[in-house]
Amino acid sequence: MEIFTIAHARIFDGREVVPATHLRVENGLVAAIGDASIARPGDVLVDGSGGTVLPGLIDAHVHLLPGCTRLAPLFGVTTLIDQFSKPDVIEKERAAGPVRADFRTSGVGATAPGGHPTIAYAPIPYLTGPDAASPFVEARLAEGATHVKMIYDDGSGAMLDIPSLDPATIDALVTAAHRHGLPVVAHVSTAAGAVHVTRHGVDVLAHVPFDRMRDAEVREVARSGVAVIATLDIVDGFPGPDGLLPLLADPGLADRLTPRWRRVLRAQSRRWMPPFVPDGAAARENVLALLESGVRILAGTDAPNPGLVHGASLHRELAHLVHAGLRPAEALAAATSLPAEVFGLADRGCLRPGARADLVLVDGDPTTVIEQSRSVRHTWIGGRPVVPGRYPGSPAERNGIAWLRASTDAITAAIRERWPQIPAPEQVVREDGEIVGRLVPTAGGWQAETVFGAPLGDPQSKDDARRLLLTIGLSVLAEPWWIRTPDGGPWREASLVEVRSDRIRLRWTDHTVASYDPRDLDFTTRPPAVIQDHRAYAALPPESSAAPAG
Numbered sequence: 294m295e296i297f298t299i300a301h302a303r304i305f306d307g308r309e310v311v312p313a314t315h316l317r318v319e320n321g322l323v324a325a326i327g328d329a330s331i332a333r334p335g336d337v338l339v340d341g342s343g344g345t346v347l348p349g350l351i352d353a354h355v356h357l358l359p360g361c362t363r364l365a366p367l368f369g370v371t372t373l374i375d376q377f378s379k380p381d382v383i384e385k386e387r388a389a390g391p392v393r394a395d396f397r398t399s400g401v402g403a404t405a406p407g408g409h410p411t412i413a414y415a416p417i418p419y420l421t422g423p424d425a426a427s428p429f430v431e432a433r434l435a436e437g438a439t440h441v442k443m444i445y446d447d448g449s450g451a452m453l454d455i456p457s458l459d460p461a462t463i464d465a466l467v468t469a470a471h472r473h474g475l476p477v478v479a480h481v482s483t484a485a486g487a488v489h490v491t492r493h494g495v496d497v498l499a500h501v502p503f504d505r506m507r508d509a510e511v512r513e514v515a516r517s518g519v520a521v522i523a524t525l526d527i528v529d530g531f532p533g534p535d536g537l538l539p540l541l542a543d544p545g546l547a548d549r550l551t552p553r554w555r556r557v558l559r560a561q562s563r564r565w566m567p568p569f570v571p572d573g574a575a576a577r578e579n580v581l582a583l584l585e586s587g588v589r590i591l592a593g594t595d596a597p598n599p600g601l602v603h604g605a606s607l608h609r610e611l612a613h614l615v616h617a618g619l620r621p622a623e624a625l626a627a628a629t630s631l632p633a634e635v636f637g638l639a640d641r642g643c644l645r646p647g648a649r650a651d652l653v654l655v656d657g658d659p660t661t662v663i664e665q666s667r668s669v670r671h672t673w674i675g676g677r678p679v680v681p682g683r684y685p686g687s688p689a690e691r692n693g694i695a696w697l698r699a700s701t702d703a704i705t706a707a708i709r710e711r712w713p714q715i716p717a718p719e720q721v722v723r724e725d726g727e728i729v730g731r732l733v734p735t736a737g738g739w740q741a742e743t744v745f746g747a748p749l750g751d752p753q754s755k756d757d758a759r760r761l762l763l764t765i766g767l768s769v770l771a772e773p774w775w776i777r778t779p780d781g782g783p784w785r786e787a788s789l790v791e792v793r794s795d796r797i798r799l800r801w802t803d804h805t806v807a808s809y810d811p812r813d814l815d816f817t818t819r820p821p822a823v824i825q826d827h828r829a830y831a832a833l834p835p836e837s838s839a840a841p842a843g
Contacts, residue, residue, distance in 0.1 A: 295318075295337060295676065295677075295678075296317075296318065296319045296320075296333075296335070296336055296337065297317075297318050297336055297337035297338070297339055298315055298316065298317040298318070298331065298332040298333075298336045298337070298338055298339065299315065299316045299317075299318075299339045299341045299346055299652070299654060300314070300315050300329065300332065300338050300339065300340060300341055300342075301314055301315070301340065301341050301342045302314060302315075302316070302341025302342070302344050302345060302346045302654065303341075303344070303345040303346070303658060303660075304316060304326060304345075304346050304644060305345055305346065305347050305348075305622070305625060305644070305659075305660055306326075306348070306630075306643055306644040306645065307347075307348045307625075307626060307629040307630030307633075307642050307643035307644060308622075308626055308630055308643070309622060310345075310622075310660055311326065311644075313326045313327050313328065314327075314328055314329070315327055315328055315329055315331050315332060316331075316346055316644065316652070317331045317332060317333070317336065318650040318652070318673070318676045319676075320676070321649065321650050321675040321676035321677070322646075322647055322648065322649060322650055322676065323644055323645060323646055323647065323648045323649075323650050323652075324646060325646055326644060326645070326646065339654070339671065341654055343656060343657070344654050344655055344656050344657070344670055345654070345655050345657065345658055345659060345660065345665075346644065346652055346653070346654050347369070347625065347629065347644075347652070347653045347654075347655065347659070347666070348629040348630070348633075348641060348642050348643055348644055348648075348651060348652065348653070349369065349370070349371025349372060349629075349641060349651025349652060349653055349672070349673075349674065350368075350369050350370045350371060350372075350607055350628045350629060350653060350666075351370070351371070351372040351373075351374065351592075351628055351629060351632040351633060351638070351641070351642060352365065352370050352372070352373050352374065352592065352593055352594055352596070352603070352604075352607045352610075352628070353374045353522045353591040353592060353593035353628075353632040353635075353636070354374060354376050354499055354500075354522045354524055354591075354593025354594060354595050355373045355374065355375055355376065355396075355593070355594060355595070355596050355597075355603060356375060356376065356377055356378055356595070356596070356597065356598075357373070357375050357378040357382045357383060357386050357396065357398070358382065358597050358603075358693050358696050358697055358700075359382065359385055359386070359689065359692040359693045359696050360684075360687070360688075360689030360690055360692055360693035361373065361386065361394075361596075361597070361603040361693060362386050362393035362394040362395075362396060363390075363391065363393050363394075363683075363684050363687070363689040363690075364554075364602070364603045364604055364684060364689070364690070364693065365394045365603040365604035365607075366392065366393065366394050366604065366672050366674060366679040367549065367604055367605075367669075367672075367679070367681050367684060368546075368549065368604030368605050368607065368608060368667070368669060369604070369653035369655065369666070369669045369672050370394060370603070370604040370607050371394050371395065371641075371651040371653070371672065371674045372394060372395050372396065372397070372632075372633075372638065372641060372642075372651065373394050373395075373396040373397075373603070374396070374397050374398075374440075374593070374632060374636055375396055375397065375398035375399060376399055376402070376442050376478060376480075376499055376593075376595075377399060377400075377401065377402040377410070377414070377442050378398060378399075378400065378401075379400075379401060379414060379417070380400065380401075380436055382696075383398055383400065383436070383437070387437075391680075391683055392674050392677045392678070392679050392680070393674070394674065395651075395674070397439040397440065397636060397638070398437065398438060398439065399433065399438050399439075399440050399441055399442035399478065400433045400436045400437070400438040400442075401414070401417050401418060401433065401442075402441075402442035402443065402444050402480070403420045403426075403429055403441065403442065403443045403444065403458070403466055404417075404419060404420065404443075404444040404457075404458065405419060405420065405444075405456040405457050405458050405459075405462075406419040406421060406456060407419075407455070407456045408444060408446070408455055408456045408457055408458070409444050409446045409448070409455055409457075409480070410444070412704060412707045412708065412711075413700070413703075413704050418432070420458060420462055420466065422459075422461070422462055423461045423462050423464070423465035424465075425462075426462060426465035426466040426468070426469045427465070427469040429466070429469075430466065430469040430470050430472075430473060430475065431469075431473075434473060434475070438475065439475070439636070439637075440470075440475050440476045440477070440478055440497075440636065441466065441470040441475050441476070441477045441478065442477075442478050442479075442480065442499070443458065443463065443466055443467075443477055443478065443479045443480065443490070443495065444457070444458070444479075444480040445457055445458055445463065445479055445480065445481055445486055445489065445490050446480060446481065446482055446486065447486075460493065463490065463493045463495075464493055464494075467493055467494045467495060471494070476496035476497060476635070476636070476637075477494075477495045477496050477497070478495070478496065478497040478498075478499050478522075479495040479497070479498055479499060480499040480500065481498055481499070481500060481502065482500060482502065482503050483502050483503065483504055484502040484504050484505070484506040484507065484510045484579075485510075486502070487502050487506070487510070487514055488510050488513050488514060491513065491514050491517035491519050492513075492517075495519060496519060496520070496635075497519060497520045497521070497522060497591075497635060498514075498519055498520070498521045498522065499522050499524070499593075500521075500522065500523075500524045500527075500595075501521050501522075501523050501524065501525070501576050501579045501580050501583065501590075502575075502576070502579055503571065503575060503576050504575055505575040505578060505579065506578075506579045506582060506583075508582075511579070511582045511583060511586050512586060514583065514586075514588065515583065515586035515587055515588050519588070520588065520589040520590075520591055520631070520635045521580075521583055521588055521589070521590055521591065522591045522592075522593035523576070523580050523590055523591065523592060523593065523610065523613070523614060523617075523627070524593050524594065524595045524610070525573055525576055525577060525580065525610060525613035525614060525616075525617060526594055526595075526601060526606050526609045526610040526613050527571075527573070527576075527595055527598065527601075528570075528571055528572065528573035528576075528613075529600040529601060529606065529609055530561075530598055530599040530600035530601065531566065531570040531571070531600070532562050532566065532736045536562060536563075536736065536737055537558075537559075537562045538558050538561055538562045538599075538600040539600065539609065540558060540600055540601070540602060540605060540606060540609060541555065541558040541559060541562060543609065545608075545664060545667045545668070546605045546608060546609065546667055549605065549667070549669075550602065550605060551684065551685040551686075551690060551781070552685070552777070552779060552780065552781030552815075553685075553686075553690055553691075553694055553779055553813065554602055554605075554690075554694070556812070556813075556815065557602075557694060557697070558600065558602070561599045561600055562736070563733070563735040563736065563737075563740060563748075563752070564599070564735060564736065565715070565716050565733075565734035565735060565736065566735075566736040573613070576617075577613070577616060577617035577618075578617075580614065580617040580618070580619075581617050581618035581619075584618070584619065584623070589631050589634075589635060590614070590619070590623075590627050590631070591627050591628075591631055591632045591635060592607060592610045592611060592614060592624065592627040592628035592632070593610065593632075594606040594607055594609075594610050597697055605667075607628060608664075608666050608667040610628075611624045611625070611627075611628060611659075611663050611666055612624075612663055612664060614627060614663075615663045621659060621660050621661060621662065621663040622660045624663055625659060625660065625663075625666070629642045629643065630642045630643050649675055650673055650675060650676035651673065651674055651675065652671075652672070652673045653669060653671070653672050653673075654669075654670045654671040654672075655667075655668050655669055655670060656668035656670055685780070685781075686779060686780060698812070716734035717734070718731050718732065718733045718734070719731060719732045721759055721762045721763065721766065723763065723767075727767065728744055729744070729762050729763060729766030729767050730742050730743050730744055730749070730762040730766040731744075731762075732755060732758050732759060732762070735752045736752075737751070737752035738751075738752035738753050738754060738755075738758070739752060739753060739754065739755040739757075739758040739759075740752045740758065741753075741758040741759075741761045741762045741766070743766065743769065743770065743792075744766075744770075744792055744793075744794060745792050745793065745794060745797050745811040746794070746811050746812065747774075747811070747816035747817075749761055749762070749765065749766070749769065769818065770789050770792055771788075771789075772818055773786055773787070773788060773818070774786070774787055774788070774789065774799075774816055774817070774818055775787075775816070775817050775818070775819065776799065776814055776815065776816055777814065777815040778809070778813075778814060779809075779813040779814070784815075784817075785801060785802070786801070786802050787799040787800060787801050787802070788800050790806060794811075795810060795811070796808060796809070796810060796811070797809055797811050797814075
């Protein structure tokens with residue numbers, strides 16, 4: 294294993310900047326921290342000038358999807374704490390392979406029959422009463438769980454009425470988990486829910502409450518000793534005034550995403566949204582009040598919910614924490630030393646001799662400007678370097694996006710069955726029965742789309758979008774198109790040879806013919822000279838628009 298020394302860098306040890314400039318790694322562990330004298334003959338020297346070395350970042354709240362342990366390290370995230378995933382996905386991420394993030398998992402979370410998040414994960418084992426608690430915990434242990442996830446959510450925070458666990462069952466679950474030495478992480482969404490579960494002895498709240506906590510509620514939660522995973526970046530699932538999801542509109546992060554993941558976010562930006570969206574103000578106020586009361590605040594994203602991407606979104610979460618009132622060093626601790634402490638990861642989250650060499654070298658000083666955490670120069674996991682170029686276009690990337698797409702389709706179908714009044718895409722057919730495209734409800738109106746999913750024009754009224762399709766929905770297929778392929782290369786002109794909803798054949802200007810899944814392409818009928826970057830056009834195919842929440 295490579296022996297190296299990072300030289301001439303600022304060192305943040307997980308709590309504070311230490312008086313040192315060099316860090317040496319040997320056998321996958323931090324061997325020494327100090328000045329230039331710690332380097333040894335033969336060490337590979339890594340120039341850290343102008344940068345800061347951080348412990349590998351820890352996202353305390355994710356849900357796994359295929360390849361996420363390869364994606365997260367591109368952004369310096371070296372450990373993921375999974376808060377609800379099914380065994381098939383967990384086992385795939387445990388498989389040997391290239392350097393990837395480590396993870397801990399709860400496995401399937403404990404919820405009442407039909408409770409949250411059944412709509413995303415069914416079929417799953419349910420907790421039917423106190424007698425089922427111990428067998429449930431033992432089954433999760435057998436699957437390799439390192440903590441237990443519990444869902445307490447009756448839907449009141451979203452004006453819904455859904456089944457939730459009763460107090461006796463919560464008590465039994467907490468007792469069974471603690472008997473095996475497993476911490477209990479509780480999903481809650483309201484201040485009342487937070488107080489309720491802390492009275493039953495849970496160890497971690499999986500979200501800060503979304504409604505404003507009263508002072509008495511803050512004090513009671515603080516006295517319980519729980520830690521709170523903030524997940525403030527949930528608001529990043531809602532488009533901003535520019536119609537784009539915040540991650541896509543953040544050039545410091547969007548430019549580091551692969552072309553396929555940018556397509557996912559662009560499509561999620563266009564999905565239908567309710568008329569009122571949260572601004573996160575109450576959650577931010579709660580974070581600061583809890584912090585000032587002595588509660589340990591952890592950084593977590595809840596990826597891959599809409600607008601959230603493993604790795605990238607943790608840097609948005611850090612910025613949200615600072616916006617809420619944390620100092621940059623406190624926000625960094627929330628993504629390094631504190632989650633390691635809460636989840637029993639004694640070998641990481643800090644920089645000291647003997648610690649696992651999960652390291653991130655970033656440009657600048659995120660301890661003073663938190664946005665500089667995203668300027669990742671190098672990442673190491675157990676002393677092994679992460680090679681960013683191995684993920685884009687890999688099976689790990691394609692499988693992850695395909696899984697997200699399938700999950701989205703299943704969730705969308707379940708939502709529409711339960712709430713048929715929510716607008717749904719509609720096919721548009723000519724009088725002769727020819728399909729000319731479809732209308733898709735979006736945050737900004739109804740989007741006219743070709744039969745292969747490329748938007749035509751901007752979102753508008755439903756009638757205007759229908760007229761547009763009937764006018765040009767088929768004729769536009771004969772026009773020249775500008776297309777960018779999955780590798781994110783230059784825009785190229787092509788004509789359409791064959792069109793299906795799931796496959797198109799293109800003829801490039803050099804007369805070569807190739808077939809693609811249209812969801813892997815960027816399309817526009819405008820010349821590329823008017824396309825400046827990923828924030829400047831909307832003519833793109835649909836992708837995944839939802840994901841499990843928990």
